[in-house]
Amino acid sequence: MPIGAELIALDRVSFSYPSADGTVSVLNNINLTIRRGEWVAVAGTNGSGKSTLAKLMAGLIPAASGEISFAIREQPPVQLVFQNPGTQIIGETVFEDVCFGMENYGIPDSEMARRAMDALEQTGLSSMADMPVARLSGGQKQLLAVASCISVNPAVLIFDEATSMLDPLARQHVAQAAKRLHHLGATVVWITQWLDELSLADRVIAMDQGSIIFDGSPPDFFYKRNDQCQTGCDRLQFAPPYTVQVVLSLLDQGCKLREPLPITAAELGKAVSEL
Numbered sequence: 470m471p472i473g474a475e476l477i478a479l480d481r482v483s484f485s486y487p488s489a490d491g492t493v494s495v496l497n498n499i500n501l502t503i504r505r506g507e508w509v510a511v512a513g514t515n516g517s518g519k520s521t522l523a524k525l526m527a528g529l530i531p532a533a534s535g536e537i538s539f540a541i542r543e544q545p546p547v548q549l550v551f552q553n554p555g556t557q558i559i560g561e562t563v564f565e566d567v568c569f570g571m572e573n574y575g576i577p578d579s580e581m582a583r584r585a586m587d588a589l590e591q592t593g594l595s596s597m598a599d600m601p602v603a604r605l606s607g608g609q610k611q612l613l614a615v616a617s618c619i620s621v622n623p624a625v626l627i628f629d630e631a632t633s634m635l636d637p638l639a640r641q642h643v644a645q646a647a648k649r650l651h652h653l654g655a656t657v658v659w660i661t662q663w664l665d666e667l668s669l670a671d672r673v674i675a676m677d678q679g680s681i682i683f684d685g686s687p688p689d690f691f692y693k694r695n696d697q698c699q700t701g702c703d704r705l706q707f708a709p710p711y712t713v714q715v716v717l718s719l720l721d722q723g724c725k726l727r728e729p730l731p732i733t734a735a736e737l738g739k740a741v742s743e744l
C-alpha cells in the first residue's frame with residue numbers, strides 16, 4: 470500500500486466507561502484518519518482521552534458509537550506501548566520477554582535471537598538481556614516494552630507516553646528507535662506530554678476533554694492563531710517549549726523570521742543566522 474494510504478479511520482467515534490451511576494463519556498465524536506508513513510504526535514491535558522484513543526486505534530476496545538476501520542494487511546498491524554509498562558511484561562528475563570512477543574506473531578526461531586538483541590541494542594538494554602525482569606527499574610521496564618514492540622516490526626507503532634519515566638538519554642534512544650522504524654516504513658503515533666517531542670512529528674493532534682481541538686502541523690500548533698487569537702498550545706494552557714518562547718519574543722520585538730517558524734533550537738539558530 471502506498472505512502473499516504475488510509476490505515477486507520479475513526480468516523481464519529483465516541484466512547485464511555487461504565488461508572489457507579491451509569492457511564493462516563495470519555496471521547497466525543499472523534500473523526501480521525503491515520504495515513505501510512507505519517508508520524509502523528511498526540512498531546513493533551515490529563516484525562517482528555519489520549520490513552521483511550523490509543524486503545525481504540527490498537528483495536529483493544531470497541532467504539533461505543535461510530536465506526537473504526539482498519540486497512541492494514543501486515544502482521545502485526547498495530548503495536549501499542551502502554552503508559553504503564555508493567556501491564557505488558559510477561560517473560561522471566563529481559564531476553565525472554567522480547568522473544569515472547571515474537572513467538573506470538575510466528576517469527577521463525579532462526580531470526581528471533583538476532584531481532585531480540587537488535588531491539589535491546591536500540592533501546593540500550595543489551596547488557597541486561599539475561600537479567601530477571603523483576604529487577605528492572607520503572608524506566609528500564611518502559612524500555613523493555615518498547616524493545617518488545619519494535620522487535621515484531623508492526624505497520625503502526627503507538628507510543629502512549631512511552632518516554633514518561635525515561636532519563637534524557639533513554640528518551641533519545643527510544644526516539645531514535647522509533648525514527649529508524651519510521652524510515653523503514655512504519656507509521657508512528659506518539660502520545661506525549663513533552664512538547665519538545667512534537668518536533669519529531671509531521672502532524673500534531675491536540676485533545677481536550679474527549680475532543681480533538683487541533684489537527685495540523687507542529688509549527689501551526691505553536692504559532693497559528695484561531696479567531697480568538699489562540700494557538701492550539703494556548704487552548705491546552707500548556708507553556709510552549711523554550712525555543713518557541715524565544716521565537717515569540719523575537720517576533721514581538723519585530724524580527725522577521727521566515728516561515729515555517731522554527732520550533733527546534735537548530736531551526737531557530739538557522740533562522741536567526743539568516744536575519
Ligand SMILES: Nc1ncnc2c1ncn2[C@@H]1O[C@H](COP(=O)(O)OP(=O)(O)OP(=O)(O)O)[C@@H](O)[C@H]1O
Nearest residue numbers: 486487495513514515516517518519520521522552
Ligand atoms: N478503565 C477505566 N474505567 C473508568 N474510567 C476510566 C478508565 N480508564 C480511563 N478512565 C477515565 O477516562 C478519562 C480519559 O482517560 P485516559 O487515560 O484516556 O486519558 P489520558 O488523556 O490518557 O490521560 P493522562 O494524560 O492522564 O494519561 C479519564 O477521566 C479517566 O479517569
